[in-house]
Amino acid sequence: MGDQQHVVKIPTIDDLEAKFKLNGSRVLVRVDFNSPIDPKTGRILDDSRIKAHVETIKELYEKRCMIVLMSHQGRPGEDDFVSLENHAKVLEKHLGLPVEFIDDVIGPAARKRISELKPGEILLLDNTRLVSEEVIEAVPEKQANTIFVRRLAPLFNFYINDAFAAAHRSQPSLVGFPLVLPSAAGRLMEREVKALAKLVSPEERPRIFVLGGGKVRDTLRIIEHLHMQRAADRILVTGLVAELFLLAKGLNIGTENKRFLERRGLISLLPRARYILLKGAPIETPVDFVTLKGNEVSVEHVGSITGLIRDIGPATIEMYSELMKDAKVIVLRGPAGVIEDPRFRKGSIALVEAALSTNAFTIIGGGHLTSILNEVRIPEGARYHVSTGGGALLLFLAGEELPALKALELSAKKFLGW
Ligand code: 3PG
Numbered sequence: 466m467g468d469q470q471h472v473v474k475i476p477t478i479d480d481l482e483a484k485f486k487l488n489g490s491r492v493l494v495r496v497d498f499n500s501p502i503d504p505k506t507g508r509i510l511d512d513s514r515i516k517a518h519v520e521t522i523k524e525l526y527e528k529r530c531m532i533v534l535m536s537h538q539g540r541p542g543e544d545d546f547v548s549l550e551n552h553a554k555v556l557e558k559h560l561g562l563p564v565e566f567i568d569d570v571i572g573p574a575a576r577k578r579i580s581e582l583k584p585g586e587i588l589l590l591d592n593t594r595l596v597s598e599e600v601i602e603a604v605p606e607k608q609a610n611t612i613f614v615r616r617l618a619p620l621f622n623f624y625i626n627d628a629f630a631a632a633h634r635s636q637p638s639l640v641g642f643p644l645v646l647p648s649a650a651g652r653l654m655e656r657e658v659k660a661l662a663k664l665v666s667p668e669e670r671p672r673i674f675v676l677g678g679g680k681v682r683d684t685l686r687i688i689e690h691l692h693m694q695r696a697a698d699r700i701l702v703t704g705l706v707a708e709l710f711l712l713a714k715g716l717n718i719g720t721e722n723k724r725f726l727e728r729r730g731l732i733s734l735l736p737r738a739r740y741i742l743l744k745g746a747p748i749e750t751p752v753d754f755v756t757l758k759g760n761e762v763s764v765e766h767v768g769s770i771t772g773l774i775r776d777i778g779p780a781t782i783e784m785y786s787e788l789m790k791d792a793k794v795i796v797l798r799g800p801a802g803v804i805e806d807p808r809f810r811k812g813s814i815a816l817v818e819a820a821l822s823t824n825a826f827t828i829i830g831g832g833h834l835t836s837i838l839n840e841v842r843i844p845e846g847a848r849y850h851v852s853t854g855g856g857a858l859l860l861f862l863a864g865e866e867l868p869a870l871k872a873l874e875l876s877a878k879k880f881l882g883w
Contacts, residue, residue, distance in 0.1 A: 473658055475870050476877040478524065481623060481649040484881055489584050490622040491531045494521065494651065495638050497628035497853065498536035498552045501833050503805060504544040510805065511836030512555045514630065517853050519559050521627045521651035522587065526562060531582035533621070535570070535590045535638055537631065541600065546592070553589045564589055570596050571616040579620045593638045602634060605872045608641030618645045624876075626869055627651025629658065630832065633857040635868035643876035650873055653853065658870065660850055661828075661861055669793040669826070672697055674859070675785065675816055677704035678799020678833055681731050683856050685709075685738065690863045692746040698792075701749045701785045703777050703801035703812065705731065710750050711767060713738035719756075719770035749788060753778030755802065755809060762808060776802025777812035786819035795820040796862060798831045798855050814840055821847040828862070831855025 481487060496518045501510040509515075518534075525532050538552065539545035553566035564587045569575035575590055582588060593599045598611045608614060614637050618624075624642040626632075627650070631639055642648060650658065674697045676684050684706045691697040702710055708726060711718050713735055726732050742748060756765045756772025764778045765771065777785075789795055797820055801812035813834060818841055820827045827849040829835060835851055843849075852858045861867055877883040 473662055473870055475655070475658060475873045476649045476881055476883070477655050478521075478625065478649050478652065480877070480881060481647060485623070485647055487525075487530065487623065488528045489530065491579075491582070491620060492525055492533070492623045492625055493617060493621040493642060493646070494525070494532060494534050494625045495628045495631075495642075496534050496536045496651075497630040498549065498556075499538050499630065499832060500552070501805065501836050502539065502545040502547055507547055507551070509551055509555055511832065512559070513835055514832050514853050515552060515555050516559045517653050518556075518627050518651070521625065521653055522556075522560060524652065525625070526585055526587065529584040531584060532587045533579055533582070533590060534587065535593050536628070537594045537599065537638070538592050539594070541594055546594065549589055549591055556589065560587070562587060567591065571613055576616065576620060579617075593636075599636050599638055602636060604635065605640040605644050605868070605875060608635065608637040609644035611637045611641055613637040614641035614645060618642060621646055624648040625651045626873060627653045628869065629654045629852075630854040630857050632854070632867040632869035633860045633865070639869040640872035643872040644879065646876075647880035648873055648876040657852060657854060658861075661852065661858065670698055671792050672794040672796070673699045673701065673789055673792040673825075675701045675703065675789075675795065675797040675820070676706060676799055677702065677801045677813070678831060678855070679705055680799070680856065681705050681709060681734060684799070685734060685741065687856065687859045687863070688741055688746060688748070690860065690865055692741065692744065694863050696863045697747065699747045699749060699788060701788060703751065703781075703816070704799055705729075707751050707777070708774060709734060709738050710742070710748055713742055714750065716767055717770070718767065718774065719772070721772070722770065722774050725773070749785070751777045751781035752784060753780045755812070775806070776809040782812060782815045782819070785816060789820055789823055789825070792823060792825040794828070795823065795825045796828045796830070796859065797834060798859055800833050800837070804833065804837055810837055810840065813837055817841045821849060826850075828852060828858065830858040
């Protein structure tokens with residue numbers, strides 16, 4: 466959507482088949498099963514990202530491939546950094562086929578099981594981020610030489626990347642394999658890239674971005690990029706990002722909330738947030754919040770907040786809804802509140818409903834926000850696209866080259882003669 470939107474041409478499963486025989490082959494598939502997890506029970510709160518990969522996996526199953534799936538879940542040190550055992554069960558339910566899970570990624574147990582697989586068998590490896598190399602970002606050439614890639618690649622004929630939502634990460638499981646194995650985009654990746662590339666023409670203004678969620682560092686990077694590319698006419702912030710920008714404006718968000726940001730190491734981002742404001746990025750911040758003090762839920766206005774911020778308040782919902790009214794394109798990413806608790810979903814639901822009630826084309830992205838869609842009233846005739854991507858979606862729309870797509874292009878040059 467940035468005015469410098471690049472043309473993306475990535476190899477698909479059809480391109481791979483035109484040159485090689487996929488039937489009965491050993492295929493390593495990078496999916497993005499990263500889902501919201503209940504921090505108390507470890508339960509997967511929304512399985513739409515898992516479901517979204519069914520088409521690709523079924524197609525490979527029908528070709529009698531030996532299918533090995535890998536995904537990350539959360540980040541080391543965070544509550545949602547868990548094993549993929551439950552994800553295998555959820556996938557099995559959606560696929561209607563047996564899915565085996567192994568609590569290993571690149572070790573001897575995983576490699577032995579992979580080499581013994583029979584046609585049509587599906588194996589899910591454990592969380593890729595259990596391997597320390599996976600959390601380091603580097604160019605594809607470097608990632609192709611990691612232990613991660615060198616251990617697994619010899620066991621496969623092909624690599625398929627279906628993880629659009631992780632395409633902005635330059636990690637071994639996403640960019641290393643395409644350089645050593647003939648590779649292609651899976652059906653979900655293909656669909657997302659095609660849909661987004663043609664969705665929005667640069668003339669369609671105003672474009673409004675509603676950005677929330679917990680990934681504050683990433684969101685700042687995205688805002689910088691959107692502003693640099695002049696891709697956003699307004700950026701309405703919610704969640705922790707909003708708290709940071711309020712502080713950057715010199716407003717009081719209450720001691721508890723400031724301490725919360727401190728504990729998460731986010732106060733160090735204040736100078737960056739101030740610089741973004743100074744550069745004139747069109748940021749709008751909330752005027753009130755729903756807060757929690759003990760068990761008491763209240764609405765408090767910015768400047769006199771004493772409770773812990775949990776959601777945006779009614780005046781903010783009204784103001785943001787008003788601002789969205791004349792938009793041509795609205796992109797929403799990340800929840801406005803702590804949606805894991807039903808008491809704090811209202812802001813996120815209201816903003817999605819407000820966007821869908823406008824005449825704009827709405828793009829809703831990110832695993833967390835899409836998890837509340839079943840609670841949203843979708844007006845008849847609403848024009849929208851639900852993307853599995855959050856950060857990847859926004860960077861793609863801002864015209865940034867996504868490393869995983871670039872790696873697929875490099876692979877096509879090397880193995881498909883593009
Ligand atoms: C996402 O949820 O945006 C993707 O799964 C990528 O996750 P990450 O931001 O932890 O890399």
